[in-house]
Amino acid sequence: MISIQVLLVFMIASAAIAVEANDLFASVIALGVLGLELSLACLLLKSPDTAIILLVLEMIALAVLAKAVTKQGSKPVRDLDPLSSVTFIAFAVLFVTICVKAFAGLPAFGSPLMKLGDIYASGAVEKTGASNIVAAVMFNFRGLDTLIAAMLLLLTAIGIVHITDKKE
């Protein structure tokens, strides 16, 4: 688990660079590094499906953001005024306090209750014939989730096409 903790330190550092960097392009690159580290973290936590999707999506996001930033010209980000910094810190403290209280009630990390997961994991291969249990859950047990996710993606594309066509 030490590797995850080391990775977490690097992730926090990348996120801090992405927020604090003066150059917008440097922020985009830091965001790309953060995505890569997140993908590595998923791989270490034995979730290769999520790692593949995160890695590939991060590449697309990086390409789109880099293109958008280079098109606009890399302008320095304006400095934050003291009032917004104080507000940010106040909300951050509030968020952390609520998170600590909320996470206190959860079962310990690594020992989940597995009420529904047990049903999925036991005999999923026999029931569905799909040897990748993640795919079996995605397309059989939780098929409606996947279907609505695909619809949502199409809806997003339709919305973007409508807005960009209207602008002309």
Add this chain to the structure above:
Amino acid sequence: MNSKTAKIIARTFFSFSLLFGFYLMAHGHISHGAGFAGGVLITLAFLQVVIVLGKDAVSGIINRHNAKLVAVLGTGALLLIAALGYFYGNSFLSNYISTGTPFTIFSGGTAALFNIALCTGTAGCLVLIYLSIFKKG
């Protein structure tokens, strides 16, 4: 983009990215990766060509009309596969095809078909979103 190196790399890796995307799509129900990961990878293969070679150079194949067609066909196929469960199975989204032998390519029943439809829909939608946002190349 005028870089010759970038052009050579984009041309070389286009087929590899596409092949890996199709592999993830076809083997989604057997090994890691599924329709969504495959679709995103296929999008990436097309986008690297669009970004490096320029939109006009590949507009014959990769254009908004084709992207719209693929997006609607993929998502429509997803709905159709789910709706056919009413007629051939017990309910909407039911697994009505023979589940086959696990760990072989012809297994998983509708999960394998879902993978292909989801991959097509995702690739179409993402390419369409990119082409709509960056219209001028």
